[in-house]
Amino acid sequence: MSLLTIPKLSERLSISANRFRKQLEQYGYIELDEEGRWKLTPKGKEAGGKYYNFYGKKLKFPEDFEFDEPTNVNLSSNSVDTVAVRKSNLEFDFFRDVYLRDVSLSKLDTIKNNPVYQSLDRGKKGLENEKQCFCYSACYAGMHYYKLQNSFEFAENNSSCFDNLKNLEIFDWGCGQGYGSSILLEFLETNLKFSGNILFFLTDISKFALNRGYNKNIKPSLAKNNINNSSNKIAFKKIAKSINDLVISDISDRRRDNFLDSNAIIDQKFIHIFSNILDVSVVNETKIAKLLFNLLENESYKGEHYFFCMSPVYGSAKSKILKFVNQFKNRFNNRFSKIRETSEPITNIEYYDFLPQKKYKQNMSCTRYEIQFSIVN
Numbered sequence: 001m002s003l004l005t006i007p008k009l010s011e012r013l014s015i016s017a018n019r020f021r022k023q024l025e026q027y028g029y030i031e032l033d034e035e036g037r038w039k040l041t042p043k044g045k046e047a048g049g050k051y052y053n054f055y056g057k058k059l060k061f062p063e064d065f066e067f068d069e070p071t072n073v074n075l076s077s078n079s080v081d082t083v084a085v086r087k088s089n090l091e092f093d094f095f096r097d098v099y100l101r102d103v104s105l106s107k108l109d110t111i112k113n114n115p116v117y118q119s120l121d122r123g124k125k126g127l128e129n130e131k132q133c134f135c136y137s138a139c140y141a142g143m144h145y146y147k148l149q150n151s152f153e154f155a156e157n158n159s160s161c162f163d164n165l166k167n168l169e170i171f172d173w174g175c176g177q178g179y180g181s182s183i184l185l186e187f188l189e190t191n192l193k194f195s196g197n198i199l200f201f202l203t204d205i206s207k208f209a210l211n212r213g214y215n216k217n218i219k220p221s222l223a224k225n226n227i228n229n230s231s232n233k234i235a236f237k238k239i240a241k242s243i244n245d246l247v248i249s250d251i252s253d254r255r256r257d258n259f260l261d262s263n264a265i266i267d268q269k270f271i272h273i274f275s276n277i278l279d280v281s282v283v284n285e286t287k288i289a290k291l292l293f294n295l296l297e298n299e300s301y302k303g304e305h306y307f308f309c310m311s312p313v314y315g316s317a318k319s320k321i322l323k324f325v326n327q328f329k330n331r332f333n334n335r336f337s338k339i340r341e342t343s344e345p346i347t348n349i350e351y352y353d354f355l356p357q358k359k360y361k362q363n364m365s366c367t368r369y370e371i372q373f374s375i376v377n
Contacts, residue, residue, distance in 0.1 A: 003050055003063070004065075030049070048062040088186065090189060092220045094145055094221070099142045102134050106131075108134075109358050110357050110358065111355060112356060120132060120136055124281065125205075127176065128208060139354065144276070146346050147346060151372065155339060155372060161304075166268070167265045168270075171201045172200065172203070173273065181218050185227055195232055196232055198227070198234050199234075203243060214236065243277065244283065246291055252300065256300075270306065271305075275308070278317075279321065296375060307372065322371070332377070341372075347364075
C-alpha cells in the first residue's frame with residue numbers, strides 16, 4: 001500500500017493540512033519533540049506512519065488511513081496527545097495549540113520538588129528561558145484561558161465593549177507569553193468575526209517571554225485564524241521593561257501616530273488586559289494608574305477604554321486590584337463605569353493537575369477575582 005504525505009492525505013480527506021496535522025496530534029499519532037518538530041508516537045507507527053527525508057525528517061501515512069478516535073481519555077505521564085478536547089474550529093486554537101502544546105513540551109510530570117517549577121515563583125518574576133516558559137504554560141495557561149474567555153463573554157453580553165467594533169488598540173500589560181492577546185484574538189474570531197485594524201502594545205519584564213509570546217502564540221493566531229487579512233492592518237509595539245518603570249513615551253510615539261494616520265484609523269476602542277499582574281507583590285498599582293491617567297488625557301487616546309483586571313483569589317490580590325480600580329473611579333467620577341466585580345469560581349472546566357502526578361481532569365474549577373470597568377474620555 002502506498003504512503004502519502006500529510007498534505008496529500010489531507011487533500012484526499014478534504015481538510016486542510018494544518019487541521020489534519022492537529023487531529024493527528026490530538027488523537028495521539030504524532031507529537032512534538034524537544035526541538036518543536038513532529039515525530040511519530042508508538043500509536044502513529046502502529047498505524048503505519050513512516051519517516052521520509054525531504055529537507056529533513058518528514059512524515060507519511062497509509063493512503064487508507066482512518067482515525068481510531070479514543071472513546072476514553074488515556075494519558076501517559078509523558079504525553080497529552082490523546083486528550084479528546086476540542087475548544088473551537090479554529091486552525092490555531094489556544095487551548096490545544098498553546099496550552100496542550102506547552103504541557104507536552106514541558107515534559108512536566110509533577111510540580112512537587114520540581115526545580116523548574118520552583119524557579120517560577122508562581123510567575124512573580126520574569127521568565128528567563130524556554131524551560132520556564134513551557135513549565136509556566138503547563139501550570140497556568142489553562143487558567144488564563146478560562147478566566148479571560150469568561151471575562152470577554154461577560155463584557156460582550158453586559159457592556160458596549162465589543163459593539164460596533166471597527167478598530168482596536170490592545171494593551172497587554174505584563175503580557176508574559178501573550179496569553180491575553182492570544183485569547184482575545186480567538187474571542188474576536190469565534191464570537192465576532194472581527195476583521196478590523198489592530199494595534200498591539202505588549203509589555204513584560206522578560207524579553208524572552210515577550211518574544212516567545214509574540215512569535216509562538218500571537219502571530220500564529222493572527223496568521224491562521226483569518227484575523228490578519230488583506231483588508232485590515234496590524235501593528236505591534238513591544239517593550240521589555242518592568243511595568244513599574246514604564247513612562248508615557250514608551251507607549252505613545254511618532255510610529256503609532258504614523259500608523260493611525262497612514263491607515264486613516266479613527267474611532268478605535270481600547271482594551272487593557274491585566275491578567276495575573278496587578279496581584280504581584282512588587283507591582284506598584286499606583287504608579288501604573290498614574291501612567292494610565294497621562295495616557296487617557298492624551299488627545300489621541302480619546303474614546304472608550306475597557307479594563308479587564310483579574311487574579312487568583314487571595315486577600316492581598318483583591319486589595320491591590322481594588323486600590324487600582326478605585327483610583328480611576330475617584331479620578332474620572334461620572335466617566336467611570338464598573339461592569340463587573342466577582343469572586344465566583346469558574347466551574348465545569350478541564351485542565352492538567354500536576355499533584356501528585358500529572359493527570360488530565362474534567363469537571364474542575366478555578367478561582368478568580370475580577371473587576372471589569374470602563375472609562376469614556
